[in-house]
Amino acid sequence: MSKSPTISFIGAGNMASAIIGGMLDSGYQANDIWVSAPADDHLQTIRKRFGVSVTTDNRYCAQQADIVVLAVKPQVMAEVCSDIAPVVQNTRPLMVSIAAGLTVETLDQWLGGGMPLVRVMPNTPSLVGKGAAGLFANDQVKTDQKDAVQSMFESVGTALWVDDENLLHGVTALSGSGPAYFFLMLEALEEAATAAGITPATARELAIQTMAGAAEMAGRSDQDPAQLKRNVMSPGGTTEQAVNTFEEGGLRDLVKKAYGAAFERSRVMSREMADKQ
Numbered sequence: 001m002s003k004s005p006t007i008s009f010i011g012a013g014n015m016a017s018a019i020i021g022g023m024l025d026s027g028y029q030a031n032d033i034w035v036s037a038p039a040d041d042h043l044q045t046i047r048k049r050f051g052v053s054v055t056t057d058n059r060y061c062a063q064q065a066d067i068v069v070l071a072v073k074p075q076v077m078a079e080v081c082s083d084i085a086p087v088v089q090n091t092r093p094l095m096v097s098i099a100a101g102l103t104v105e106t107l108d109q110w111l112g113g114g115m116p117l118v119r120v121m122p123n124t125p126s127l128v129g130k131g132a133a134g135l136f137a138n139d140q141v142k143t144d145q146k147d148a149v150q151s152m153f154e155s156v157g158t159a160l161w162v163d164d165e166n167l168l169h170g171v172t173a174l175s176g177s178g179p180a181y182f183f184l185m186l187e188a189l190e191e192a193a194t195a196a197g198i199t200p201a202t203a204r205e206l207a208i209q210t211m212a213g214a215a216e217m218a219g220r221s222d223q224d225p226a227q228l229k230r231n232v233m234s235p236g237g238t239t240e241q242a243v244n245t246f247e248e249g250g251l252r253d254l255v256k257k258a259y260g261a262a263f264e265r266s267r268v269m270s271r272e273m274a275d276k277q
């Protein structure tokens with residue numbers, strides 16, 4: 001792909017918007033991007049926000065593209081794929097799916113077979129260039145196509161390949177769903193601080209800055225998170241009390257359980273969708 005590729009998004013929701021917003025901020029051109037979805041009012045919002053081309057016709061959208069990004073919910077993916085299959089079998093773009101729990105094999109069958117397919121598990125912080133994505137390619141994907149999809153997701157954050165598709169269940173439960181875990185922590189901290197008398201606005205600002213600062217430090221430091229945590233815990237001080245409370249309350253087991261629930265849901269979705277054929 002020597003010239004900049006034309007990229008079509010089928011689906012115009014949270015995740016498509018996050019990726020498109022991040023891509024435009026990092027230098028992709030709006031006139032190389034198409035988006036389709038059923039609701040014209042959503043499309044008009046996207047068009048006004050990003051300046052991309054929009055259509056309610058998925059086939060027309062797919063036909064424009066070197067890369068087609070399937071950004072609809074897993075439950076409507078079968079219908080969307082069989083609708084665009086005749087077009088993409090003819091034009092042979094690289095197909096990229098961001099759907100949780102849908103294997104390349106299932107997607108390829110819905111698309112009529114033999115398509116180059118990359119599965120990506122991205123996350124919503126892509127919108128601010130801080131995304132974290134896991135990628136897996138099937139055998140039909142050529143090196144230049146791999147490079148193109150890697151560039152696309154690197155433009156909105158970190159993009160790492162996995163060589164076994166099953167590992168994407170673990171990526172989904174980690175970075176795909178992960179932003180929600182940290183938003184939950186922010187909500188809880190904000191509630192606790194507000195109950196102690198700090199104004200909601202101040203509580204939110206301090207909590208967000210603390211989370212961002214801790215993440216930035218963990219990313220840059222030579223020390224592992226356990227040591228960074230110990231550095232905050234003065235013996236006999238306040239942090240020790242809080243950390244001990246988390247440990248005694250079973251936070252680690254709860255995190256494992258929550259991670260496992262997301263992981264298992266991804267596996268179940270894969271099986272259910274494969275049975276749908």
Ligand SMILES: NC(=O)C1=CN([C@@H]2O[C@H](COP(=O)(O)OP(=O)(O)OC[C@H]3O[C@@H](n4cnc5c(N)ncnc54)[C@H](OP(=O)(O)O)[C@@H]3O)[C@@H](O)[C@H]2O)C=CC1
Pocket residue numbers: 010011012013014015016036037038039040042043058071072073074076079080098099100121122123124176177
């Ligand atoms: N949200 C997240 O954090 C993440 C989501 N994902 C995956 O991304 C995918 C999309 O999720 P998300 O963006 O959250 O979902 P949303 O519900 O926000 O968006 C779904 C989009 O699909 C559109 N749509 C529905 N039916 C069709 C159709 N027949 N043809 C074309 N478009 C259609 C909707 O259209 P309309 O606007 O008209 O309603 C909407 O724009 C899912 O498969 C999910 O697993 C992956 C990683 C993270």
Ligand SMILES: O=C(O)[C@@H]1CCC=N1
Pocket residue numbers: 100172176177
């Ligand atoms: O909750 C979901 O199913 C999607 C996939 C990962 C994040 N959101």
